[in-house]
Structures are given as C-alpha cells and as structure tokens.
Amino acid sequence: MFGFFKKSGKPEPAGRDPQPASPSAEQAPAIAADAPVAAPAPISPVPAQPVTAPAEPAAAPKLSWGERLKAGLARTRQQLGGGLANLFGRRKIDEDLLEELETTLLMADCGVDATQYLLDELRLRWKRDRLETADQLQAALADALHKIIAPLEQPLDVSGHKPYIIMIAGVNGSGKTTSIGKLAKYFQAQGKSVLLAAGDTFRAAAREQLMTWGERNNVTVIAQDGGDAAAVIFDAINAARARGIDIVLADTAGRLPTQLHLMEEIAKVRRVIAKADASGPHEVVLVLDANIGQNALAQVKAFDAAIGVTGLVVTKLDGTAKGGVVAAIARQCPKPLRFIGVGEGIDDLQPFKAREFIDALFEPAPAGATKRGDASA
Template identity: 70%
Template sequence: MFSFFKKNSPADTPTTTETPAAPAAPQTSPAATDAPVQTSWLSRLKKGLSRTREQIGALGDIFSRRKIDEDLLEELETTLLMADCGVEATNTLIAELRRRWKHDKLETGAQLQQALAEALEKLLTPLQQPLGVDGHKPCILMLAGVNGAGKTTSIGKLAHHFQRQGKSVLLAAGDTFRAAAREQLQEWGRRNDVRVIAQDGGDPAAVAFDAINAAKARNIDVVMVDTAGRLPTQLHLMEEIAKVRRVIQKAEPSGPHEVLLVLDGNVGQNALAQLKAFDAAIGVTGLIITKLDGTAKGGVIAAIARQHPRPLRFIGVGEGMDDLQPFDAREFVAAIVYGDEPREAPHAG
C-alpha cells in the first residue's frame, strides 16, 4: 500500500528552504563553445582512459610483432578479463575475433586489433542513447547510487550541461542522510546559478515533492532529485528510495522521466551487481559512469552491455565542469584500443 509522507504539526514540520540562484552571468551561446569543448573532451577522454588502454591496449606491442594464433587469442582473452569485461562479454568478443580470423583470413596483429575495435564498438553502440529532456516540462530526473560514486557532483555537472542547452534547472536536495550532502548540492547550485530546494532534516520524499511543485509553478525545464547514497544490501534504505520514486509520481504522474544510476568506474564488476539491485528496486532507465580517469579499467561497460544493458547517458573522466559528457561508443573504443580519435577505417555498423 502506497503511503505518502505524513502531515506534521507546525512545530514538527521540517523547514523547506530554497537557495536562490545567483545573478545570471552573461551566457555564451552553445554554438560558439561546442567545438572547443569537443576538441578538449577528446583529449581528456584519451588521457582519462589511459588505465583502460594499459589493460586492453597492453597487447599493442604483441599485435605489432606477432601473427595471429591461438596463443595470441588466449592472451587477449586474459587481458579482457583483467580489464573487467567479465566472462560473458569476453567470450562474446573472443568468439567474434576467432570467427573473423578464420572467415576473413586475418593474418597480422594489426588486423586483429582493428577487428577487436569493431567488435567492441558493435557491443557498446546499443548503450549510446543520448538523454533528451524536451518531452516533458518539467523533465524530472531522479539520481541514485552508493555513497562515493560521484552522484551529487554529477548532478552539478549535469546542471551545467543542461544550461549550455539553454534549459532552466532546479535541484532537489533529497539526500537528507549524509552529512553535508545538502550543503554540497547548494554549493553546486551557487556555481551553476540554479535554485536548490532543501530541508533541514526531514523526509527526502517531501523535498522531491516540494521541488516538483516549485518547478511547475516557475515553468522550469529540468528538475534533478538527489537521493541518499545507499548500498543495495541495505533493504530498508532501498525501500526508502523506492518511496521517493512513488512520491515523485504523486507530484507528477508521468514522472520520474529518467532514473539515472551513478556508478563508480573504479569498482569493477561490483558496478554490475549495483545496477541489477537498483534496477530491481527503482527501475533504472540510464547510467552515468564516473571516475574513469582513476584506477578504473573501463571494461565493465562491456560487461554491462552484455549482461544487463541500460543506456549509458554520460561518462566522466575528470573533475572539471565539462568532464562529464554523453557516451559515444566509437570515441570510447578508439581511445582505449588506439589511444586516439575515431578512425575512418571500417567500423561496426
């Protein structure tokens, strides 16, 4: 039975506060800035994925000096597993490479490297589904994830992303459990000149409810609801986040329009377990994978694509405001396999 948050007496009611937006700074048109940002992003992507490239691309020297044989395929299989691709994705990729080796009569390591790039791109391309927010007003995004995954920081970067598209944004500080979580989101609100709805304690579902109503009243384009970080094994907390989702639907029956799960790229195969648990609880519709510039190996994206595919909306490779960008499978594969921009040679179609 659905249970909406109870009405409190005036003395018990947590005070809902609103951090106003700072005076808007002069806006630079997206058209004037997209090219420099894209060029810079490709450079940052290459640098950020160096750890992944060290794993998957570690066979570059072998590719350049050896002909294809079973020993090379076995070594490549081991490397893919070490890069967190998982058993199912690795088996899929190796089977495709073995087929190409025999069917297309591949002979050199360079040809096998190209075949690997094409197979990876084919596997990952279905995850490449950009997030659109034009179908609803306000478009309500609910963000979830474990503590430390980079959820609140991702919200701040997304606010910047949507503002570059000319959208108005409002943030809901629904993480009422973590110390300083509200203050962290309010700081992102100040940096982005967007309003933040918060409560001093209280029910996170109530914050979401108030934020959606405020967005409707002010004709806001995008509402992002932060939720408390929690481990999937904490069933009572998972039920709490499911309640937030239900209350969002109470405030807006068509919402939430996107349920984004933020995953730390450094946790390897545990990211897949988190995805399955959160999906069962709240119905994940999209992913953000952060910290791919750290010790992350990046191959977990292949494991997700093979075992529990969900649209990968954004990836993060740094701390800067523009270091969270929409996922592009071809760019990603080129960065980890070759360490450069996408090649014009034949690619997966």
C-alpha cells in the same frame, strides 16, 4: 601568559634608573664650536626606469572533449591497446595468443560474457579474413567492442515533459552529487532552466555540496535540514512547476544494494515523485563508479529492481578504472549509458558516444594531456 606582552633582558634592580640606550653628553666625543661643517653633496636626479611586469607563462590550450577522453582512458588503453601490442609482438595469431588475449580482456573488467563474445568474434574474423598482424587483430577487436556497446548510445531527450524530473541514485562515493552539478551545467548550456532537489537529507555534507553547485551554476536548490527526502523532492517538483522550470534534478541518499530496508526508502521516493507528477519520474539515473569493476553489474541489477533504472552515468573513468566494464554492462544488464565522466572539471561529464569511446581506447592520448580524478560524493 596570553601572548599580548613580551619581555626582553633581565629586570632592573629596584631603586635604580634604567641605563640610557645612547651615550651621555659626557661620554660623547667633543666637537669644536668653530669646526667647519661640510655642505651636503648635491643629489643628482635618477631618471625613472619603466617597470616591466614579469612575463606570465602562456596558458596551456584547453583540450577538446575527445582529447580529454583519450587522456582519461589511458589506463584502459594500456590494458587493451598497449596490452595487445605487447602481447602480439612478432608472434603469429594462434589459439595460444587468443587464450592470452582472454586473460587481458578479463583483467580489463570486460566480464566473462563479453570476453567470450569478443573471442568468438575474433576467431571468426581471424579465419574468415585471414588476419595475420597485430594491427589487423586490434582493428577487429575494436569493431567487436563497438558492436557490443553501440546499443548503449541513447542520448537523453528531455523535451517531452515540463518539468522533466530526473531522479538520481547511487551508492555513497560514486560521484552522484558531483554529477548532478555537472548535469545542471550541461542542461543550462542547452538553454534549459534547472532546479535541484537536495533529497540526500541524511548527510549534511551532501546537502551543502549540492548548494555549492547551485551557487556555482546560479541554480535554485530546494533543501531542508533533515526531514523526509521524499517531502523535499515533492516540494521541489511543485516549486519547479510554479516557476516554469524545465528540469528537476532530484538527488537521493546513497544506498548500498545489500541494505534492503534502505533500498525500500529510495523506492518510496520514486512513489512520491509519481504522486507529485503522474508521469514522473521521467528518467531514473544510476551513477556508477567505474573503479568498482564487476560490482557495477550487481548495483545495476539491485537498483533496477528497486526503482526501475532507465539510464546510467559512469564516472571516474580517468582513475584506476578499466573501461571494459562498459562492455560487461552492455552484455549482462544493458541500460542506456547517458553520460560518462573522465575528470573533475565542470565540463568533464559528457554524453556517451560509442565510436568516440572506442577511438579513445585504441588511440594514444594527445601530448600534454594530464590525467585527473573525478571528485566523489
């Protein structure tokens, strides 16, 4: 019944000995006493053969960040660069073509404002420079896009305060907690010491995930089972000050911008940080999932009103996202774009560089590059 014993065959009738497993002496064939016994054949020694381990396949060369960025932006490039090639074909540049291009830009999540700006720029270049070919118009589009997003390239400088307190916010599923782990690794590579504050006390999974990142990066995590998020971050700041830590990355609970009472709670966290350090928080980062398209604009506006967003992290650009949302943000609610993520690897979150981003949009991905999804949290 419990799986510890196993029966086989039918039970023997009571009072009868079980049948022997081998034939009895009477049943065995008789062997003459004087029959010659053959001597065993000598065994020739077999020379030992060297054991050769199977050849392991050569490891694929690690792609550079620029190559990973191109691979990650494949869908956006197909929408813009590839879309332009298919759109233009052998047609001459005219107003009908520009109208079709307008649809392409809107489908790439550029938004109405950025799309109108880009079309105005292209019309100007078309007439002024007498553009004729698809390559010329694509180059003009790349220049116009770069002009829009270049102001977003503002690297984060953490040298002004110690500890430098970075408050991280975002909706659930944006990749917020995962981005914190990657940021910890990035700052460590810059020679900075880091401490993590598990301020998302509402989700045990978020706390455990952050502690896992802490173990992976050998970083201390200040956490509590439940309790007040602001109190956890307050304790983390004091601990960082006592230990001489350079950077505090403070996680906060995911919030929907439409839930005003919950947005007020995250505003409280910001006020408590200011009590722990009168100059803090020194950076308020909003993590955005690039797959949400134009909804990213609403999130930036709502979080900015509640906590004063000073920088953005855009994740999951390697998924179904269309990177035109970066242009939409630049035109409608410009905030410094500190980092972008194009994969789930520890090094797949890097500082945003406008020219690098534009080049990745209009150049083909390297051979062998694979597209990966950014883990969400």
